[in-house]
Amino acid sequence: STGINAEYGNLHVIGELDLDGMYEELEQGHCTGISDCSKDTIMHDPTGQIHYYLVLVLMAMYLLFVNILLINLLIAIFSKSYEDIQADSDILWKVQRSEM
Numbered sequence: 001s002t003g004i005n006a007e008y009g010n011l012h013v014i015g016e017l018d019l020d021g022m023y024e025e026l027e028q029g030h031c032t033g034i035s036d037c038s039k040d041t042i043m044h045d046p047t048g049q050i051h052y053y054l055v056l057v058l059m060a061m062y063l064l065f066v067n068i069l070l071i072n073l074l075i076a077i078f079s080k081s082y083e084d085i086q087a088d089s090d091i092l093w094k095v096q097r098s099e100m
Helices: 002-007 019-030 039-044 046-098
Strands: none
Touching: none
16 A cells, blocks of 8 residues: 555645555456456556556546646635725725825
């Protein structure tokens, strides 16, 4: 389990991943009627390799897209807050100037 995390540590930067669970699901879904079903057996099968790497690529793309979307949302919220404060400060300045 620690070898898996060390092998794909760069994916953990953009999201929390359950790579151990991914291996288990891959073995369960791919190993019907096979006597020797291990990660090595699956990875020697071309279909297993394609599915495995396709899942990793799609997961990385999804996590990257979601993180970019969340950062964009955070920037929009900060921008809206700044505009609201700027508008309030202009009104406050005019009120204080009229009181002089």
